[in-house]
Structure formats: C-alpha cells, structure tokens
Amino acid sequence: MNSFTQKNDTLHAENVALNQIASEFGTPCYVYSKSALTHAFERFSAGFAAANHLVCFAVKSNPSLAILNLFATLGAGFDIVSGGELARVLAAGGDPKKIVFSGVGKSAVEMQAALNAGIFCFNVESASELNRLNKVASDMGKIAPVSLRVNPNVDAKTHPYISTGLKNNKFGVAYEDALSIYQQAAAMSNIAIHGVDCHIGSQITELSPFLDAFDRVLLLVDALEEHGIHIQHIDLGGGIGICYSDETPPEFNAYAAAMLAKLGKRNVKLVFEPGRALVGNAGVLLTKVEYIKHTESKNFAIVDAAMNDLMRPALYDAYHDIKTVQTRSDQSSALTYEIVGPVCESGDFLGHDRKLALAEGDLLAIMSAGAYGMSMASNYNTRPRAVEIMVDGSQCHVIRKRERIADLFALEAVLPKP
Numbered sequence: 582m583n584s585f586t587q588k589n590d591t592l593h594a595e596n597v598a599l600n601q602i603a604s605e606f607g608t609p610c611y612v613y614s615k616s617a618l619t620h621a622f623e624r625f626s627a628g629f630a631a632a633n634h635l636v637c638f639a640v641k642s643n644p645s646l647a648i649l650n651l652f653a654t655l656g657a658g659f660d661i662v663s664g665g666e667l668a669r670v671l672a673a674g675g676d677p678k679k680i681v682f683s684g685v686g687k688s689a690v691e692m693q694a695a696l697n698a699g700i701f702c703f704n705v706e707s708a709s710e711l712n713r714l715n716k717v718a719s720d721m722g723k724i725a726p727v728s729l730r731v732n733p734n735v736d737a738k739t740h741p742y743i744s745t746g747l748k749n750n751k752f753g754v755a756y757e758d759a760l761s762i763y764q765q766a767a768a769m770s771n772i773a774i775h776g777v778d779c780h781i782g783s784q785i786t787e788l789s790p791f792l793d794a795f796d797r798v799l800l801l802v803d804a805l806e807e808h809g810i811h812i813q814h815i816d817l818g819g820g821i822g823i824c825y826s827d828e829t830p831p832e833f834n835a836y837a838a839a840m841l842a843k844l845g846k847r848n849v850k851l852v853f854e855p856g857r858a859l860v861g862n863a864g865v866l867l868t869k870v871e872y873i874k875h876t877e878s879k880n881f882a883i884v885d886a887a888m889n890d891l892m893r894p895a896l897y898d899a900y901h902d903i904k905t906v907q908t909r910s911d912q913s914s915a916l917t918y919e920i921v922g923p924v925c926e927s928g929d930f931l932g933h934d935r936k937l938a939l940a941e942g943d944l945l946a947i948m949s950a951g952a953y954g955m956s957m958a959s960n961y962n963t964r965p966r967a968v969e970i971m972v973d974g975s976q977c978h979v980i981r982k983r984e985r986i987a988d989l990f991a992l993e994a995v996l997p998k999p
C-alpha cells in the first residue's frame with residue numbers, strides 16, 4: 582500500500598499533487614497520508630486479531646494530535662515517555678486505560694498525572710523508580726499497575742544509538758536482576774504487578790532479535806510464576822523497521838504469526854509499542870531547491886528544509902530516499918548532488934550523492950519522513966518548524982500551522998536597564 586505515487590510525472594499524496602500542496606501551504610512542509618496511516622495500523626492489528634492484544638502507538642515517533650486522534654479512533658492505545666505525551670494523548674481523545682508509560686526518568690509529578698488518568702501500566706525501568714512509584718501511589722491512596730522493563734541482552738543489529746536491548750545501556754533492568762526486583766515489587770503496598778516489558782531497539786529489520794527477546798521474556802514469566810508472581814500481559818515493545826531504501830523488514834503478518842506461535846497456549850495479553858512501522862512511510866517532507874552550487878568536486882542542491890526539520894541524516898547518518906516532485910523531461914542533465922539545508926553546520930545534509938535532474942525552484946520530497954521527523958524537529962538557527970498537512974483522498978487538512986518567527990522568542994526577555 583503506497584499512498585505516495587507518481588501520476589503523470591508528478592508525485593502525489595493520495596489524490597493530491599505535491600506541487601499543489603507546496604503552492605498552497607509553502608515549504609518546507611510535512612505531508613501525511615491518512616490512508617497510509619490507517620492501513621498501517623489496521624495491517625499491524627490484523628495479525629493479532631485472534632489474540633488478546635493491545636497495540637500502543639509509540640507517541641514519540643510522531644506526536645501530532647491529528648495522528649493520535651486517528652489512531653485512537655481506530656482503537657489504538659499509546660506508549661508514552663513523558664507527562665507531555667500523556668497530556669497530548671488525552672487531548673487527542675486517547676483512552677487512558679490503553680496507555681503504557683515507558684522511560685527511565687519519570688518524575689513524581691509525571692507519575693501522579695498518570696495515576697490520576699488511570700493508565701493501563703507503568704513500564705518501570707529501575708528499582709529506584711519502583712520505590713518512588715510505590716511512594717507516590719501510596720501518598721495518593723492508589724495502586725500503580727506495573728511491568729518491569731527487562732533488558733533481554735539481545736543484539737537488535739541496528740544503529741547503536743537506537744539499540745536498547747544490550748546489557749550496557751541505560752534502559753530497563755538487567756535480566757539477572759529482574760526476579761529479585763519483581764519480588765521487591767510484590768511486597769510493596771501500592772504496586773500491582775501486571776506484566777513484563779521489553780523493547781530492544783528501533784529500525785530492526787530481522788525477526789530473530791524479536792524472537793530471541795520473546796524467548797528470554799517467556800523464561801522470566803515462567804520463573805515468576807514458579808515464585809507465585811502471576812503475569813497478565815507481556816509487552817514486546819516496538820522496533821519493527823521500515824524500508825528506507827532496500828531494507829526488507831519483517832512483514833507485519835509474519836511478525837505476528839511468529840510471535841503468536843511462540844506464545845502458544847499461554848493465557849496472557851500481548852502488548853506492542855510500534856512507532857516507526859505505523860507512521861514512517863506515511864509521511865514525506867516537501868522542500869524547495871533554493872540554490873544550485875557547483876564546487877570543484879561536488880554539486881550542491883541547497884534546499885529550504887534542514888537538519889532542524891529532519892534530524893535523522895545528521896544524527897544517525899540515516900538514509901532517506903529523495904525524489905523530485907515533478908520529473909524533468911531532460912533526465913540526461915542529471916547530476917550527482919549533495920542535498921543540503923541552510924543551517925550553519927557541515928552536518929546539515931538530507932542526502933549524499935543523489936543523482937537527480939534538478940533546477941533551482943524545483944520541489945523535492947524527502948521520503949519516509951513520517952517517523953522521528955517532525956517529532957525531532959527543533960528551532961535551531963531560529964527556524965520556524967514546518968507546517969504539517971494530512972491528505973485524505975482529495976482533501977488537505979492543516980494539522981499544524983507553520984510556526985511564526987515572533988513566537989519563537991515570545992517567551993524570552995532581555996535584562997532590565999541598569
């Protein structure tokens with residue numbers, strides 16, 4: 582299901598030509614396809630239809646209210662990592678009883694907000710956090726539902742910055758310590774043990790790390806049962822990769838079938854926290870070529886989007902396909918370009934060595950920009966963040982206005998005159 586297609590030499594989002602969107606709303610501009618989002622969620626869920634399951638969209642991958650609202654309407658739960666994301670999910674109409682709260686640094690205030698909302702589960706990442714949560718819940722006269730995030734120590738075979746399941750990172754508790762921390766939890770007055778949680782990393786393109794992690798989690802679940810600690814749900818996190826160029830990530834139905842096979846006849850609910858896999862290929866970043874510049878060894882296309890709009894290339898050296906919105910008839914004029922932004926950093930690039938037929942003023946679409954695009958955008962270089970558009974068939978909806986420059990320093994003050 583690809584909702585960004587070429588029609589008459591022009592790239593479209595569903596039925597709308599991207600050059601039309603650029604002329605109406607300006608660039609840089611994020612464009613999402615409602616049907617791509619809907620299909621991704623439905624396909625992911627379909628694989629688990631026969632099982633007791635909950636799909637919690639990982640809000641940090643794209644926290645747009647419109648996207649959260651769309652997923653909430655489709656029945657999604659949400660994986661949050663901050664009080665801010667909790668507020669967003671509630672504002673978007675998300676069901677608090679379908680929220681899981683992950684993250685290594687939950688503050689007491691965030692815990693209170695989540696307890697007040699009545700979330701589904703806290704994914705606790707340390708013994709200290711467990712103690713604090715017990716205290717906060719006790720002060721409020723509430724019982725906190727918890728899973729311990731365990732670190733199964735499997736290699737997700739992905740970029741080190743987005744691998745989280747190995748021993749030496751800040752996430753989760755060591756596998757070897759999990760049983761004893763569960764026993765501590767079982768003795769706490771205001772903690773209710775509900776599940777076991779793991780999340781081993783992101784942009785994982787093979788099934789085996791997921792299966793290895795699930796094996797480890799099931800061993801722990803059995804050990805807990807032997808110690809009289811009953812687990813109601815297993816949260817297997819997110820991390821399924823998408824195709825940015827030539828990766829072949831697991832198909833959703835293959836992933837689901839493999840997971841269900843491993844679960845066997847156990848009577849536990851399965852929770853998943855996909856982010857990128859649901860939104861990554863449902864969005865593009867639309868940008869205009871401002872200047873073309875030739876140096877001795879390189880050709881540069883300087884575009885009006887930059888690392889502040891899409892940080893992944895600068896941060897992870899990530900690859901995004903870059904397409905011209907309107908295909909030029911003179912393809913023989915194609916040159917190899919560095920696609921770079923206006924930000925004053927040499928790391929400010931969107932793509933290296935792209936062979937394209939281009940002229941100044943042309944529009945480019947940075948593909949697969951729906952996940953960790955706008956959500957990681959900043960105002961670096963005092964650049965307003967881009968407008969976001971959701972396309973639904975032939976209609977365009979502004980789901981976030983372009984920021985205004987005056988707003989960028991509206992909260993600031995100069996010192997009073999001496």
Ligand SMILES: *Cc1c(COP(=O)(O)O)cnc(C)c1O
Pocket residue numbers: 639641642660683684780782783784818819820821854855856857858952
């Ligand atoms: C980031 C994150 C996810 C989502 O990861 P994706 O690779 O986008 O699927 C899920 N769970 C936790 C705990 C995370 O930190």
